[in-house]
Each structure stands twice: as C-alpha cells, then as structure tokens.
Amino acid sequence: MPDRLRDAVSGATVLVTGASFGIGEATARKLAAAGATVLLAARSEDKLDELVRAINAGGGHAVSYPTDLSDEAAATALANRITDEHGPPDIVVSNAGKSIRRSLHHQYERPQDFHRTIGINYLGPIWLLLGLLPAMRDRGAGPPPSARHRPRPSTTCSTTPDRASSAGSVASHSHTQVGMAWR
Numbered sequence: 001m002p003d004r005l006r007d008a009v010s011g012a013t014v015l016v017t018g019a020s021f022g023i024g025e026a027t028a029r030k031l032a033a034a035g036a037t038v039l040l041a042a043r044s045e046d047k048l049d050e051l052v053r054a055i056n057a058g059g060g061h062a063v064s065y066p067t068d069l070s071d072e073a074a075a076t077a078l079a080n081r082i083t084d085e086h087g088p089p090d091i092v093v094s095n096a097g098k099s100i101r102r103s104l105h106h107q108y109e110r111p112q113d114f115h116r117t118i119g120i121n122y123l124g125p126i127w128l129l130l131g132l133l134p135a136m137r138d139r140g141a142g143p144p145p146s147a148r149h150r151p152r153p154s155t156t157c158s159t160t161p162d163r164a165s166s167a168g169s170v171a172s173h174s175h176t177q178v179g180m181a182w183r
C-alpha cells in the first residue's frame with residue numbers, strides 16, 4: 001500500500017483541509033511521507049505550524065495556510081493564494097468539517113449547531129473548490145506524471161451537513177448532498 005500511495009502522489013501538490021487534527025492531520029503526514037507537497041488548511045495556526053515543522057524536519061514538504069473555511073471571502077482568498085504560490089493543486093482532500101455528536105433531543109434548542117455544520121461541511125468546500133477548479137481544469141489537473149499510466153481520476157467533492165458526512169469521502173450516503181465532479 002505505501003508504494004501504491006507513493007506512485008499515486010509522489011511529486012503531486014495536495015491540499016488537505018482540516019489538517020490540524022484527526023483524520024486530516026494523519027492524511028497529511030501519510031501524503032508527505034509518500035512524497036507529496038502538502039498544503040495544510042484549518043483554523044488552528046499553532047497546530048498547523050507544528051505539523052509543518054514535523055513534516056519538513058522529516059524531509060517532507062509542507063506549507064501552512066491558517067484559514068476559516070466557512071468564511072466565503074477567506075476560502076476564496078485561500079484558493080487564489082494557493083494557485084498563485086503553487087499553481088493549481090493536483091489533489092484536494094476536502095476533509096475539514098464538524099460532526100454534531102449530541103443526541104437529537106439535546107439539539108432542539110441549538111439551531112446554531114446546524115448552521116455551523118452547514119457552513120463548514122457544505123458551503124466551505126464549495127467556496128474553496130469554486131475558487132480552485134477553474135485553474136485546475138485549465139491546467140488539466142490530474143495525477144502526477146508518475147501515475148499517469150492509470151485511468152484519469154475524477155475530482156469530486158461530496159459533502160453533507162449532518163453527522164454522517166465525511167468531507168474527504170466520495171461516498172454518497174446521505175440526503176442534502178452536494179457533489180462537484182468533472183472528467
């Protein structure tokens with residue numbers, strides 16, 4: 001598996017959102033160890049800086065982009081900045097998100113939680129990808145040269161605003177789903 005990951009991402013530029021903790025952090029570490037340049041986005045600047053230091057000290061290449069992705073202007077600015085500084089990314093791991101872990105009967109008085117969840121799980125990836133996709137498509141983004149013998153992947157964003165969402169997944173497993181794909 002590590003060799004397959006290396007074949008797929010070595011030399012690629014990969015944007016990982018939600019990289020400060022959890023699944024996103026672990027994903028960023030694995031991608032960097034497999035030879036990708038990883039661009040790390042989340043709100044916690046200190047955590048991102050720590051991760052950048054660890055990856056770069058280990059011979060990898062990581063850059064931190066502290067951003068609140070639920071803020072449309074900030075997400076759009078991030079897309080522009082990344083495109084200016086690195087060119088369009090080859091891969092976007094749209095993982096940033098939050099889950100509502102309370103039982104439903106504890107949510108009756110907390111509509112704000114649903115607004116926040118929709119903001120980051122649903123609208124955040126849309127603002128970011130609307131900013132990134134034009135340049136990615138113009139450049140014909142896809143696998144890095146080392147992986148070009150394989151079928152061209154589609155780039156897909158699949159998000160749901162409920163606790164079943166997995167922003168980094170392309171699995172379609174819930175209602176209220178938004179998908180973006182091109183081939």
Ligand SMILES: NC(=O)c1ccc[n+]([C@@H]2O[C@H](COP(=O)([O-])OP(=O)(O)OC[C@H]3O[C@@H](n4cnc5c(N)ncnc54)[C@H](OP(=O)(O)O)[C@@H]3O)[C@@H](O)[C@H]2O)c1
Pocket residue numbers: 017018019020021022023024041042043044045047067068069070095096097098099120163164165166167168
């Ligand atoms: N773990 C599970 O079992 C599970 C199950 C279903 C779905 N998921 C989904 O999988 C993804 C990762 O899960 P996880 O368990 O690793 O979650 P986590 O530990 O809570 O990490 C979530 C990440 O998203 C970032 N994030 C949250 N709000 C953000 C915002 N407004 N702007 C930018 N970044 C933001 C957080 O960083 P900051 O706080 O620093 O911004 C953090 O890096 C999430 O989308 C989650 O909903 C996870």
